[in-house]
Amino acid sequence: MRLSVVLDCADPLALAPFWEAALGYHRVDAPEGYAALVPQHGEPGPVLLLQRVPEPRTTKNRMHLDLHPEDPHAHVETLELLGARRIGGWIDELVAEGVRWQVLADPEGNEFCVVEHVG
Numbered sequence: 001m002r003l004s005v006v007l008d009c010a011d012p013l014a015l016a017p018f019w020e021a022a023l024g025y026h027r028v029d030a031p032e033g034y035a036a037l038v039p040q041h042g043e044p045g046p047v048l049l050l051q052r053v054p055e056p057r058t059t060k061n062r063m064h065l066d067l068h069p070e071d072p073h074a075h076v077e078t079l080e081l082l083g084a085r086r087i088g089g090w091i092d093e094l095v096a097e098g099v100r101w102q103v104l105a106d107p108e109g110n111e112f113c114v115v116e117h118v119g
Contacts, residue, residue: 002046002047003046004046004047004048004049005046005047005048005049005065006049006050006051007048007049007050007110008051008057009050009051009052009053009108009110010052010053010055010056010108011052011108012030012033012034012035012050012051012052012106012109013035015035015106015107015108016035016037016050017049017082018079018082018083018084018106019037019048019050019106020037021079021082021111022042022067022075022082022084022106023037023045023048023067023076024039024043025037025038025039025040025045025048026038026040026095030049031076033051033052034049034050034051034052035049035050036048036049036050037049037050041069053116057108057109057110058114060111061110061111064110064111064112064113065112065113066101066112066113066114066115067112067113067114067115068115068117069076069114072102072114072115072116073116074104075114076104076114077115079104080104081107082107083107084103084104084105084106084107085105086102086103086104087104087105087111088103089102089105090102090116091103095118098117098118099114099115099116099118100115100116100118101113101114101116102114102116107119
């Protein structure tokens with residue numbers, strides 16, 4: 001079985017470069033109104049499909065992506081340079097279980113997290 005994650009947005013082509021950089025993915029052909037991003041050749045991961053929708057996001061996401069980069073702090077800084085914004089600070093509520101995270105919003109306001117594994 002293959003898994004695709006679909007993210008509603010206003011402008012898939014404008015948002016695609018942000019998510020390409022955030023995930024290390026590359027864009028492949030997709031129908032008009034969509035941008036399809038896939039992992040680099042041989043890398044695991046779901047397809048991310050950015051889908052144009054007419055209505056704006058009005059409430060908190062019901063589902064979001066958690067990114068687990070090798071250097072979470074550097075990745076957050078890079079994403080901010082690409083248009084992400086932090087929502088609050090690093091959340092430590094599960095640090096005893098070995099993780100903490102930073103909530104961010106992409107340039108259209110879609111929320112996601114960058115996760116840090118702590119020892």
